[in-house]
Amino acid sequence: MSSNDIDPQHTVARHVLGTETFACVRCGLTVSALAPDGRRRNHCPSCLYSSHVLDQVEGGASECGSRMSPISIAVLRTGDWMLIHRCVRCDELTSNPVCGDDNQLILMRMAVRPLAEPPFPLEAFGTL
Ligand SMILES: [Zn+2]
Ligand SMILES: [Zn+2]
Numbered sequence: 001m002s003s004n005d006i007d008p009q010h011t012v013a014r015h016v017l018g019t020e021t022f023a024c025v026r027c028g029l030t031v032s033a034l035a036p037d038g039r040r041r042n043h044c045p046s047c048l049y050s051s052h053v054l055d056q057v058e059g060g061a062s063e064c065g066s067r068m069s070p071i072s073i074a075v076l077r078t079g080d081w082m083l084i085h086r087c088v089r090c091d092e093l094t095s096n097p098v099c100g101d102d103n104q105l106i107l108m109r110m111a112v113r114p115l116a117e118p119p120f121p122l123e124a125f126g127t128l
Contacts, residue, residue: 019033021033035099052092
């Protein structure tokens with residue numbers, strides 16, 4: 001048996017010279033698991049996709065392993081931005097802190113989407 005026989009599903013996270021990296025499930029970017037500010041990250045700073053490797057409901061590892069698309073931004077009472085992911089296969093939702101080098105264009109686009117596409121006519125505010 002050689003180490004090349006490892007199931008590709010389980011080679012996403014690997015140790016390279018002591019630095020943990022993972023390959024983005026969407027764009028293939030090699031991402032350091034540690035953000036510049038020292039916090040662990042689980043999503044790609046370029047396209048913000050993540051993969052479903054942790055079970056948020058039951059805790060521990062998830063069997064799913066599918067990609068998780070960034071769907072929204074949430075702002076905590078502390079002012080920290082959280083990135084909301086939804087798994088494309090099982091629809092589980094996760095939230096993770098936004099990192100300093102995350103793609104700001106995508107973050108802003110998600111943050112303003114509810115304002116850009118309101119479910120009611122904004123003209124109503126003009127007559128208040
Ligand atoms: Zn990516
Ligand atoms: Zn899933």
